[in-house]
Amino acid sequence: MAASFMFHNGKELLQRCSENDMPIWDVMLHYEMQMSPRSKEEIWKMLEERLQVIFDGVDAAIENPELSPSGMVGKNTPLLAKGVHDFKKLEKELLLNEACIRAMLGAVATGENNARMGVILAFPTAGAAGVLPGVIYGAKFKLDLTRDQMVQMMLTASAIGVVIANTATLSGAAGGCQAEVGSATAMAAAALTEVRGKSPETSLHAASLALKNMIGLACDPIGGLVEVPCIKRNGIGAVFAMSASDMAYLGVESFVPFDEVVRAMREVGDLMSPKIRETALGGLAMTPTGQAVAERMGLLNIGDNPCSK
Numbered sequence: 001m002a003a004s005f006m007f008h009n010g011k012e013l014l015q016r017c018s019e020n021d022m023p024i025w026d027v028m029l030h031y032e033m034q035m036s037p038r039s040k041e042e043i044w045k046m047l048e049e050r051l052q053v054i055f056d057g058v059d060a061a062i063e064n065p066e067l068s069p070s071g072m073v074g075k076n077t078p079l080l081a082k083g084v085h086d087f088k089k090l091e092k093e094l095l096l097n098e099a100c101i102r103a104m105l106g107a108v109a110t111g112e113n114n115a116r117m118g119v120i121l122a123f124p125t126a127g128a129a130g131v132l133p134g135v136i137y138g139a140k141f142k143l144d145l146t147r148d149q150m151v152q153m154m155l156t157a158s159a160i161g162v163v164i165a166n167t168a169t170l171s172g173a174a175g176g177c178q179a180e181v182g183s184a185t186a187m188a189a190a191a192l193t194e195v196r197g198k199s200p201e202t203s204l205h206a207a208s209l210a211l212k213n214m215i216g217l218a219c220d221p222i223g224g225l226v227e228v229p230c231i232k233r234n235g236i237g238a239v240f241a242m243s244a245s246d247m248a249y250l251g252v253e254s255f256v257p258f259d260e261v262v263r264a265m266r267e268v269g270d271l272m273s274p275k276i277r278e279t280a281l282g283g284l285a286m287t288p289t290g291q292a293v294a295e296r297m298g299l300l301n302i303g304d305n306p307c308s309k
């Protein structure tokens, strides 16, 4: 009987890894081959092209920064890019290492490129599109990753996304920002941990540690635009993913297994008021600052957000 690479939850994912003696990324590659008519080579090529979309988006925002039509975002990519450029001078003042500053840059640049209608890879959604690029951008520098390793990261992250989508949701409208930036952070944490040579189990611990840290996070975009707080939230989410990965790398385990963490995230999402689920009717969206922007843009109470469409 042909081997099965199908999985619906973290436990089954670990089983497939163990049965086939494969890391998560390879199980995900075979899962995709079973689910789609594409060959291994076609899937790999597609992912390489999408990886290039990630880097092109980051480069575009760095090389040609631009304010978004709302005027809320677009000026932070140059600040972070300067931090990377001058890192040697700033090293004694900054608390984080260069890989973290680069991760924040990659994440924020992706979000700012999205806000000015640049091309991005929604991974897993447009609103949360910066976390994995940020982590890849920072890790590439620190770990000298090859293109193949970065593609492997995309596959590992995808497997975690599949589990979350099956058990809970990746949509801010359904589960709040914990489901978007929270999920992206878990996906990136697992990817980073596995590419550093750790086991599938340790990678799932990293995903759990990251997601637990995001549980309860509201979706509260000002004016319903995927700008504030989304973009900086991605930047800090990328560093959260690195923290969770380092914790797991050092042997710290999540007390609560990954599948239970994902179910808890879904339950918290179900408990959330619709006002903090992408309607822009609560949280930061309803602060005086948020309302003033929405009113100026004619966006007050639009109750709609393109984030996860």
Ligand code: SF4
Binding pocket: 127, 128, 171, 172, 173, 176, 177, 178, 180, 181, 218, 219, 220, 221, 225, 226, 227, 229, 230, 278, 305, 307
């Ligand atoms: S729109 Fe909501 S869910 Fe999406 S990134 Fe912004 S705050 Fe998070």
